[in-house]
Amino acid sequence: MDNSVFKISDQVNMVNEEYRHVVVLGAGASKASCIDKAEMSGKQIPLMNDLHKVIDLKTELSDLPIDLQNENFEVIFSTLYDKDPNSDILRTIEKKIYDYFSSLKLPDTPTIYDHLILSLRKKDLIATFNWDPFLWQAFERNLSFTDNLPQLAFLHGNVAIGFDKDTKTFGPNGYLNLKTKKTFQPTRLFYPIKHKNYNSDPYIKNQWNQLSMFLKNPARVTIFGYSAPKTDVEAISIMKTAWGLPERNHLFTQFEIIDIKPKCELTKSWKDFIFSHHYEVTNNFFKSSIMRFPRRTGEVFLANYLEGKWYQENYPPKFKNFKDMKTWYSTLIDSEQKPG
DSSP: OOTTEEOHHHHHHOOOSSOOEEEEEOHHHHHHHTTSSOOTTOOOOOOTTTHHHHTTOTTTTTTSOHHHHTSOHHHHHHHHHHHOTTOHHHHHHHHHHHHHHHTOOOOSSOOHHHHHHHTSOTTSEEEEOOOSSHHHHHHHHHTTTOSOOOEEEETTOOTTEEEETTTTEEEETTOEETTTTEEOEEOOOOOSOSOOOGGGSHHHHHHHHHHHHHHTSOSEEEEESOOOOGGGHHHHHHHHHHHOOHHHHOSSOEEEEEOSSOHHHHHHHTGGGOOTTOEEEESOGGGSHHHHSTTOHHHHHIIIIITOOEEOOOOOOOOSSHHHHHHHHHHHHHHHTSOO
């Protein structure tokens, strides 16, 4: 028997809760999720470079100089905020953004977000900067299949999530908190300004504390569609503090980037998080470690980097319906439920 290869059958049967996977999502992840399967009503998924055009803020920005109107939305919003953080124009812009993102819905067929949710486990964390409801929608519709799903953190607030200040708990926005019999109130969305002060909001502070805890000792980290924009200086600083020095704290941690930008640009942006050659870059989610070893990214890390084994890859198909998707993943999930 060849023990030098960690075969698919070994991956199915081995379940280890010690090796965490942290995934950080940016707007590029939501954009990618709807490339093959459009948003339910065909709406576009905005990025910072086109948000003011997709949501149509032409009227609200009409008094700005033409060159500023053509800038990235983070530059536009930061300029308006620096001029008057309490202006009526900003409040109107924020409401239009909130309403637009609240209206978005995943298609009723499997998406990248469904694969992402089902390919990780409760020991893992997905932290998102995105305001859109896609991650929560994917989590919610797969929860009936298994509750062994990753933990979620919404770093800039989210239109799908509400918060109860009395109990410091969160749940679906507008739903009843069974403990207090009050509805979860909308979480604050953090907009692109330089000084966001995450500690000013108890819910957001808790989300960042959760990410910081997970970043201290993960086996794998995947950055998916997040470009670390200029106004996220505070975010990167918190992540760096939690991460520490790669050469001291993360000699074996495997750092992965999923993005369409050039590899040299991406590795330069994330150089403070990478030790030596322990990184991977791909422009295709379906070629990432999440898809190569679904629900077993930690186990393959253990076998490959700590035990020196080769491994087989276990790519799931691109499913056309949830029935087939759940049938395929059930083999892995059933194994996790076995005692011992």
